[in-house]
Amino acid sequence: MRDPGTRSTSGPTRRSALTATAGITAALATGTTAHAASADTTLRALVARMTLAEKVGQLFVSRVFGHSATAPDPADIESNRRELGVSTAAELIERYHVGGVIYFTWAHNTRDPYRIAELSNGIQRASLARPRGLPVLISTDQEHGAVARIGRPATQLPGAMALGAGGSREDARTAARIAGAELRAMGIRQDYAPDADVNVNPANPVIGVRSFGADPEAVAGMVTAQVRGYQGAGVAATAKHFPGHGDTAVDSHYGFPVIEHTKPQWTELDAPPFRAxxxxxIDSVMTAHIMVPALDPSGDPATLSHPILTGVLRGELGYDGVVVTDSLAMEGVRTKYGDDRVAVLALKAGVDQLLNPPSIEVAWNAVLAAVRGGELAEERLDASVLRVLRLKRKLGLFGDPYASRGGVDRTVGTRAHLERAARIAERTTTLLVNERRLLPLSRRTHRDVLVVGADPASPSGTDGPPTAVLAGALTGLGFSATALSTGTAPAGETVDRAVAAAGGRDAVVVATYNVTAAGTQKTLVERLAATGVPVIAVAIRNPYDVAHLPGATACLAAYSWTDVELRAAARVIAGAAAPRGKLPVPVQRADDPARVLYPVGYGLTY
Incomplete structure (x- = not known):
């Protein structure tokens, strides 16, 4: 089927055009355009020879189901047909000329490193086999900590707030370099990290531990370190979510947040990490589906705001790299306009990459029609295509877009990477309460330990739910530990069962997950403390839990429930490592949120 935007060339003219294009891409691949100015001239010539449909396609980054570009599982074929109107990634590329593909765990793209590399290679082969084939920019959200699409055997690293607690820019850079090297080995060249949001709102439901902290300058330093780590490993880093998602009480996946910061407040609180x-x-910046009236009073989300993206980001901050939207399937960008208008308005605002539209057919055809109808100038499209191609050239995709099994073996989940991740994690665990010097826990007096608490869904490739990982780690350190999952909202009978199980134990470890004043996790800790058995609370997400747990004898913040952070917490509990983390956010009193219980920089040690 002929593409709707294919120019009507035929015979020798068509063949000569394709031959010329092949020569251009060959020059980019072999590095004969060594100097930036010469390379830019070559890229501009490539853009000039592209059809309108090809240009439109280069701006889309789409999801696709399955672990194979040409032969996914039957269920994934059905999902592709239902959501994308095609059966495979190869068909997606053939029909829409997409310039990018994003990997998700739930789309079955990230089963194991070898399959990820094979999928990446299949996508590149499908695209490069086309008459005017261009490499695909493959991306994912591998922030680490609470957001990680790829689990073990890839190296799991501490997330942003944990690194903020560690306070070491060198550790932040090293973590990003390890993550970037492993992603590149699997054929992924763009990571939607680091998170540059400053988390100044403890009630933030979507950022929280994904942020490095509440201090703008400290966050800026960590962002700089991670940009250098990722991009030093040959992977495009992405600062998100511009102009700053740190002071919201609404999750933009499900609603439309409004940031009420004044322009001076934005300049002081939100802007520093993005400026840094x-x-x-930075190779790319991701937009936020939030309204910031002080920057644009129109009521449009930042993703669709020309004053914010072109005026502030490109104008005031001087950024001329790739701007990518947050997922266009999120509710925050869909509340005011239909899905067809969203894609067009994002490009008019200054976006270059349109990420994960709910219907690529609707969005792709809307952009095509907007250019043909004169609403979007083709020159505007060309500017974004050129930015995307510049990034692909910088990442080496024209010369070597493929992953290799040997590269996976040499890079992904190596012993050196795993050991470095474990040492970094140990430097992030934060001790907030230690009454009667309970910690480090003595194997002589507190050998028999019960581990209870929350077991949120864990990233793929973990050793099990958090309670089991903590119990296993403590057992490996010489304790006799057993696990009992009680969940994030334990019912009365579950609490009773945990209290009964605590009888006769030497200590109880409770994994807490976003405790609230009225929640039953608080009840669980209070009931356990009433037994007289020492209670050690480990906050496995937000450190704010400690404000609601006055009955705990000791409290630690682990900042996430991945294996590497849980094992680090266990080592701190057992005294195999000293707690070195310091709070990167303030913790307010539960009974008076206007007062600070523990300030930024607080943390005990022994």
Missing amino acids: AVRAG
Whole structure:
């Protein structure tokens, strides 16, 4: 089927055009355009020879189901047909000329490193086999900590707030370099990290531990370190979510947040990490589906705001790299306009990459029609295509887009990477309460330990739910530990069962997950403390839990429930490592949120 935007060339003219294009891409691949100015001229010539449909396609980054570009499982074929109108990634590329593909765990793209590399290679082969084939920019959300699409055997690293607690820019850079090297080995060249949001709102339901902390300058330093780590490993870093998602009480996946910061407040609180990212040469910036009236009073989300993206990001901050939307399937960008208008308005605002539209057919055809109808100038499209191609050239995709099994073996989940991740994690665990010097826990007096608490869904490739990982780690350190999952909202009978199980134990470890004043996790800790058995609370997500747990004898913040952070917490409990983390956010009193219980920089040690 002929593409709707294919120019009507035929015979020798068509063949000569394709031959010329092949020569251009060959020059990019072999590095004969060594100098930036010469390479840019070559890229502009490539853009000039592309059809309108090809240009439109280069701006889309789509999901696709399955672990194979040409032969996914039957269920994934059905999902592709239902959501994308095609059967495979190869068909997606053939029909829409997509310039990018994003991997998700739930789309079955990330089963194991070898299959990820094979999928990446299949996508590149499908695209490069086309008459005017271009490499695909493959991306994912591998922030680590609470957001990680790829689990073990890839190296799991501490997330942003844990690194903020560690306070070491060198550790942050090293973590990003390890993550970037492993992603590149699997054929993924763009990571939607680091998170540059400053988490100044403890009630933030979507950022929280994904942020490095509440201090803008400290966050800026961590963002700079991670940009250099990722991009030093040959992977495009992405600062998100511009202009700053740190002070919201609404999750933009499900609603439309409004940031009420004044322009001076934005300049002081939200802007510093993004300015730092731009200074560090960030390859891409992701937009936020939030309204910031002080920057644009129109009521449009930042993703669709020309004043914010072109005026502030490109103008005030001087950024000329790739701008990518957050997922266009999120509710925050769909509340005011239909899905067809969203894609067009994002490009008019200054976006270059349109990420994960709910219907690529609707969005792709809307952009095509907007250019043909004169609403979007083709020159505007060309500017974004050129930015995307520049990034692909910088990442080496024209010369070597493929992953290899040997590269996976040499890079992904190596012993050196795993050991470095474990040492970094140990430096992040934060001790907030230690009454009667309970910790480090003595194997002589507190050998028999019960581990209870929350077991949220864990990333793929873990050793099990958090309670089991903590119990296993403590057992490996010489304790006799058993696990009992009680969940994030334990019912009365579950609490009773945990209290009964605590009888006769030497200590109880409780994994807490976003405790609230009226929640039953608080009840669980209170009931366990009433037994007289020492209670050690480990906050496995937000450190704010400690404000609601006055009955605990000791409290630690682990900042996530991945194996590497849970094992680090266990080592701190057992005294195999000293607690070195310091709070990167303040913790307010539960009974008076206007007062600070523990300030930024607080943390005990022994």
